[in-house]
Amino acid sequence: MEDQSLSIWSGLNLTASRGERCVFANLDFELNPGDALLLTGKNGSGKSTLLRIMAGLNRPTSGAMLWNSKIINNVLTTHSARVNYVGHSTSVKLALTVEEDIKFWMQLNNHSDQEIMEIALEHFGLLHQRSMPVRFLSSGQQRKLALTRLMVRDSKIWLLDEPTVGLDSKSIQSLEDIIQKQRAGNGIVVVASHTEISLGTSIKNINLSNFQTNNTQAYSPGFGYEE
Amino acid sequence: MGTLLAIIRRDLSLVMRQGSDAFVVLIFFVVTVTLFPLGVGPDPLILQNLASGIVWVSALLSAMLSLDRLFQTDYDDGSLELLVLSPYPLELVVLCKCLVHWLTTGLPIMLISPVLALMLNIKTGAFLYLISSMALGTPIISLLGAVGAALVLGSRRSGVLIALLIIPLTIPILLFGVAAIQAATEGYSASSPLMFLGALLLFSIALCPWVIASSLRQVVS
Numbered sequence: 001m002e003d004q005s006l007s008i009w010s011g012l013n014l015t016a017s018r019g020e021r022c023v024f025a026n027l028d029f030e031l032n033p034g035d036a037l038l039l040t041g042k043n044g045s046g047k048s049t050l051l052r053i054m055a056g057l058n059r060p061t062s063g064a065m066l067w068n069s070k071i072i073n074n075v076l077t078t079h080s081a082r083v084n085y086v087g088h089s090t091s092v093k094l095a096l097t098v099e100e101d102i103k104f105w106m107q108l109n110n111h112s113d114q115e116i117m118e119i120a121l122e123h124f125g126l127l128h129q130r131s132m133p134v135r136f137l138s139s140g141q142q143r144k145l146a147l148t149r150l151m152v153r154d155s156k157i158w159l160l161d162e163p164t165v166g167l168d169s170k171s172i173q174s175l176e177d178i179i180q181k182q183r184a185g186n187g188i189v190v191v192a193s194h195t196e197i198s199l200g201t202s203i204k205n206i207n208l209s210n211f212q213t214n215n216t217q218a219y220s221p222g223f224g225y226e227e
Numbered sequence: 228m229g230t231l232l233a234i235i236r237r238d239l240s241l242v243m244r245q246g247s248d249a250f251v252v253l254i255f256f257v258v259t260v261t262l263f264p265l266g267v268g269p270d271p272l273i274l275q276n277l278a279s280g281i282v283w284v285s286a287l288l289s290a291m292l293s294l295d296r297l298f299q300t301d302y303d304d305g306s307l308e309l310l311v312l313s314p315y316p317l318e319l320v321v322l323c324k325c326l327v328h329w330l331t332t333g334l335p336i337m338l339i340s341p342v343l344a345l346m347l348n349i350k351t352g353a354f355l356y357l358i359s360s361m362a363l364g365t366p367i368i369s370l371l372g373a374v375g376a377a378l379v380l381g382s383r384r385s386g387v388l389i390a391l392l393i394i395p396l397t398i399p400i401l402l403f404g405v406a407a408i409q410a411a412t413e414g415y416s417a418s419s420p421l422m423f424l425g426a427l428l429l430f431s432i433a434l435c436p437w438v439i440a441s442s443l444r445q446v447v448s
Binding site: 105107 | 230
């Protein structure tokens with residue numbers, strides 16, 4: 001781990017628990033600008049928990065996250081500003097129109113560029129539905145609307161929790177395109193997924209199943225972590 | 228500033244579009260107040276003495292009805308997580324949400340209370356003080372109520388729990404609100420109870436958003 005200081009964002013010895021149960025233990029990750037990380041592992045292995053820790057929503061039970069070699073456990077709000085997180089729930093408001101919904105998240109982040117919004121909606125094929133209430137969208141379209149949020153705000157880190165659920169192959173392609181673009185722009189992408197999704201070349205991979213507590217004794221640095 | 232307006236506009240249109248919630252609060256308020264003359268009899272003098280208390284207690288109770296919805300939908304659909312993650316200060320976001328809650332519950336209650344007070348034979352000199360005490364008092368209910376709503380978010384039967392938590396805290400509002408109206412009807416100066424209400428309001432505006440925000444951060448983690 002000599003090159004620890006070189007990586008821009010890393011996690012050291014992260015352990016997480018839900019209630020009394022330890023979800024995963026002693027997990028390390030290291031990510032540099034342009035990196036993509038795929039989280040795999042069986043159901044309940046802690047993929048979502050790790051993403052939430054990465055987002056700064058949850059705190060790890062032990063371990064630390066570092067940004068530019070500085071521990072950021074206590075400045076998670078600063079860290080959260082770097083993050084664009086699309087979780088399980090789509091966070092869309094059924095009573096708003098597509099345009100109102102996406103516009104709100106833009107305004108919350110001090111963006112109001114109409115053109116960017118239209119490009120983003122067009123990219124996911126939602127431009128024709130822009131003035132339609134979200135409640136009339138199918139669940140796949142609602143998921144796409146949630147993914148549109150990635151495009152209307154520049155953020156260093158994308159955290160995507162099962163982003164392909166309910167998407168057709170064309171939409172998955174659209175998602176893969178913007179992931180490529182984010183990586184090309186030196187952004188970091190972390191995806192938890194069960195299904196095939198192409199994140200581009202040289203993907204890092206963490207299999208959460210290797211960090212379950214009954215495996216911790218067999219754990220050694222580097223185990224389950226491959227480039 | 229634009230962001231603040233965006234939050235307020237969004238929440239207002241959400242309440243207006245999906246909400247019978249705000250309407251229910253108002254109707255409950257009207258119904259409760261109208262029940263009193265039926266319960267205690269139509270004697271104008273008794274009603275006049277009770278008027279300020281009836282209006283204030285009913286206003287408090289009806290405000291409790293709407294509180295559990297305050298953060299519940301954002302919590303259910305995941306918007307709350309995004310609001311917590313957003314670089315925009317959560318304290319300001321919740322302040323906007325309290326404002327919207329007041330605009331959709333406290334304000335209608337305040338506006339309709341003179342009509343109901345008239346029905347209770349309140350003295351004409353007390354109208355101004357009824358409205359001003361309501362104007363100062365109902366925003367405090369929204370702010371305190373939001374604290375309760377944030378604290379019990381995610382638990383079952385949260386509506387009842389909020390009422391149990393918050394009603395004791397609202398006693399000062401009730402006392403000063405009623406005192407202002409009573410002082411006016413009896414010809415004393417109502418300025419000191421009103422000033423106390425104003426102080427409580429400023430105090431709540433300054434403190435409640437911090438409490439609500441940190442409680443919400445706790446809830447999403």
